[in-house]
Amino acid sequence: MSRDSLRALVHAFYADVRRDAALAPVFDAAIGAHWETHLERMVEFWCTMMLDTRSFSGSVFGTHMQLKGVEPVHFERWMSLWYRHTAAGFEATDRKQLREKAEMIGRSLFLGFFSTPAKFIADDDGRVVVERC
DSSP: OOHHHHHHHHHHHHHHHHHOTTHHHHHHHHHTTOHHHHHHHHHHHHHHHHHOOOOOOSOHHHHHHTOSSOOHHHHHHHHHHHHHHHSSSSOHHHHHHHHHHHHHHHHHHHHHHHSSOEEEEEOTTOOEEEEEO
16 A cells, blocks of 8 residues: 555545535535545545554544534445445555544544444445444
8 A cells, every 4th residue: 555546545535425416415515615625635644544654633523523414324325435446456454454444433423423333334345334333
C-alpha cells in the first residue's frame, strides 16, 4: 500500500459517493463546492490511518456528528462502496486492514448517531448491511 494507491482509492470511492442517490445529498450539503479540499483531507486521513504519516489532524467524530439527515442506510451504502473499491488493487492483508479501519470508524459514528452499537456484515458480493447489536 502506498500514498498513490490510497489517493486513487479515495478519489474513485468519493466519485461514486457523489453519484450515489442516498449519499450524495448528505455529502453535498456538508461539503458543497469544497470537494477538492475534502478529497485531499481524506487522502491525508487514510495515509495517517494506514501508513502512519500523521499528516491528518481534526475531529472525525465531532465533524460527522454535525451532519444532518444521516440514517442507517447511509452506513450501508458507504460501507458497500468502500468494500467495492477495496476489492481490487490491494493485497489481501491491506484490503482487510482498510475494511477493518472503516468498520471501526463506522461503528463509532453509528453509535454516536443512533446510540446503539452496530456491526457491518458483507455478503459475497461486497454488499454491506448494518446489524444493530
